Amino acid sequence: xxxxxxxxxxxxxxxxxxxxxxxxxxxxxxxxxxxxxxxxxxxxxxxxxxxxxxxxxxxxxxxxxxxxxxxxxxxxxxxxxxxxxxxxxxxxxxxxxxxxxxxxxxxxxxxxxxxxxxxxxxxxxxxxxxxxxxxxxxxxxxxxxxxxxxxxxxxxxxxxxxxxxxxxxxxxxxxxxxxxxxxxxxxxxxxxxxxxxxxxxxxxxxxxxxxxxxxxxxxxxxxxxxxxxxxxxxxxxxxxxxxxxxxxxxxxxxxxxxxxxxxxxxxxxxxxxxxxxxxxxxxxxxxxxxxxxxxxxxxxxxxxxxxxxxxxxxxxxxxxxxxxxxxxxxxxxxxxxxxxxxxxxxxxxxx
Numbered sequence: 001x002x003x004x005x006x007x008x009x010x011x012x013x014x015x016x017x018x019x020x021x022x023x024x025x026x027x028x029x030x031x032x033x034x035x036x037x038x039x040x041x042x043x044x045x046x047x048x049x050x051x052x053x054x055x056x057x058x059x060x061x062x063x064x065x066x067x068x069x070x071x072x073x074x075x076x077x078x079x080x081x082x083x084x085x086x087x088x089x090x091x092x093x094x095x096x097x098x099x100x101x102x103x104x105x106x107x108x109x110x111x112x113x114x115x116x117x118x119x120x121x122x123x124x125x126x127x128x129x130x131x132x133x134x135x136x137x138x139x140x141x142x143x144x145x146x147x148x149x150x151x152x153x154x155x156x157x158x159x160x161x162x163x164x165x166x167x168x169x170x171x172x173x174x175x176x177x178x179x180x181x182x183x184x185x186x187x188x189x190x191x192x193x194x195x196x197x198x199x200x201x202x203x204x205x206x207x208x209x210x211x212x213x214x215x216x217x218x219x220x221x222x223x224x225x226x227x228x229x230x231x232x233x234x235x236x237x238x239x240x241x242x243x244x245x246x247x248x249x250x251x252x253x254x255x256x257x258x259x260x261x262x263x264x265x266x267x268x269x270x271x272x273x274x275x276x277x278x279x280x281x282x283x284x285x286x287x288x289x290x291x292x293x294x295x296x297x298x299x300x301x302x303x304x305x306x307x308x309x310x311x312x313x314x315x316x317x318x319x320x321x322x323x324x325x326x327x328x329x330x331x332x333x334x335x336x337x338x339x340x341x342x343x344x345x346x347x348x349x350x351x
Contacts, residue, residue, distance in 0.1 A: 005151065005247070009279045010256030012046035020045035023052075026339040026347075036307075040285070040327055041334035047258045047283065048167065052335040055328050058105035059166035060317050061157040061248060062089060062096060063173055065112035065150075065240030066132025068141070069219070070177035074212045076202045079132075082176045083114045089174070090121040096172055096316040103324050106164065110157060112150055112240035127153055133239045136181060136219045140236040147235040147243050154247030162255045168324070169252045169259045170287075171245040171266055172317020177201075179292060182268040184216045184237040186294050188227050189271055190301055194220060197294030199264070199313075230275030238272070245269035246276070253280035260327070262320040263290035263313065267298045274302065285327075287320030288312055 020042045025031060032038065044053035064086045070079040088094045089109050092101075100107040109123060113130040120126055129149050133141040142150070154171075161169055179201040187194045194216045200209055223236040234243055246269040252259045261270045261284055274281045281302065288308040289295060299306065307323040340347040 004155070005250040005276050007254055009253035009277065009283065012282070013049035014046070016049050016051050017042060017046035019051035020053075020334065023334065026341070027337045028340055028343050028345050029337070034333060037326070037330040037333060040330040044258065044327065044331060045334075047256065053331050054335070055167055055324070055331050057165050057167045058103055058170065058324055059108065059161035059164065059168065060096065060100055060105050060170040060172060060321060061108040061110060061161070062317060063110050063112055063154065063157075063171065063241035063244040064114070065175045065244070066115040067175055067177040067181060067239050068133050068135035069137055069180050069215065071135060072137055072215050074180045074201070074215055075177045076204055076208065077176055079115050079176050082174055083116055083118050085174050086111060086114070086118065086124065087121060090124050094316060095314060095318050096321060099318055099321040103321060105321070105324070106161075106166070108157060108160065110153065110244065112153060112244055129153065129240055133181070136184065136223070136237050137215055140223065141181060141238055142235050142240070142243065144235055147231070147238070150240045150243035151247030151250075154244035154249075155251035157244070158248050158251035158255055158257065162257060166257055168327070169248065169257045170262065170317045170320045171248050171259070171269070172262055172320070173241045173245060173265045173315055175239060175241050178239055178242065178265050180212060180216055181237055181239045181242060182265045183294055184219050185233050185242070185272060186268050186298055187216070187220050188224055188233050188237065189230065189275065190297055192297060197297055199292040199294055201292075230272050234272050242269050246273040249273040249284070250277055250280050253277070253283040256283075258283050258285060260320040260323065261286045261304075262317045263288060263315060264292040264295040264298065265315060266317070266320070267295060267302065267304070271298050271302055287323040290319065
């Protein structure tokens with residue numbers, strides 16, 4: 001049976017790409033002098049089908065979900081913080097709220113399922129798919145049916161973004177303990193030892209990190225023999241918000257909306273998405289390099305070169321949001337600089 005995520009992704013506009021490339025040769029600067037900013041503008045032109053791309057309508061979906069493995073003591077903060085932070089998002093007080101306001105971006109909040117359900121919060125889509133994922137140290141994190149529900153939840157967020165004319169999609173996450181499933185997934189997807197990928201998350205000390213490593217290694221040992229596909233890995237070792245983000249990335253590529261991928265958790269979801277449908281990689285940009293150790297290995301597997309490296313590890317989509325201004329600068333330079341002809345400047349001599 002063909003799954004929805006296997007459907008073809010959108011294609012970049014070749015004419016707009018060529019026109020943008022040609023424009024870059026005419027701007028009053030040496031060719032290549034603006035480095036990656038030039039290539040970003042060209043890629044955005046192809047994605048938008050517009051030789052002079054703009055980036056006005058940015059959509060940020062933050063997906064929240066709890067993780068059963070949190071009871072194993074893999075985080076420095078209690079599981080209740082997931083819901084408390086979701087309330088903070090709804091009240092406008094978190095880092096991603098500040099950044100979304102600065103960018104004039106739409107901030108979309110989706111509650112996939114918490115261990116302790118919240119009373120309805122204004123502006124939050126409470127999906128309540130399950131009371132968080134199951135404890136992956138003892139059993140699969142999700143059933144196949146639940147995983148598919150979460151994937152579809154991510155897809156719906158993108159369809160909503162498309163309906164509002166979004167020009168860029170950013171996913172963020174909130175889920176106490178979620179670096180544990182991300183590390184477990186990365187270990188299997190990359191066939192690398194847990195010890196090379198595990199990190200402190202919210203700030204574990206050395207003993208806490210050793211315990212977290214042991215938990216993940218046991219989980220990988222338990223589920224690894226049953227994981228034959230990326231979907232198996234997602235079901236058994238992922239989480240509701242990680243599955244939703246993977247679904248969102250797949251849908252964004254199908255809808256022709258470029259996505260700006262955040263840090264370790266989101267990049268692991270992106271890696272899973274590319275294993276489910278490799279073509280979705282063509283619509284991905286990567287916002288930043290997380291301080292979490294495993295992020296470098298995931299980025300390498302995705303052949304990704306992040307835009308920023310600021311030592312960030314907050315999540316929420318903040319690293320991606322921080323890099324939006326670079327994309328906007330790239331578009332402005334590309335569209336608003338004078339050409340040699342307009343400025344009456346002698347063109348750069350051919351090499």
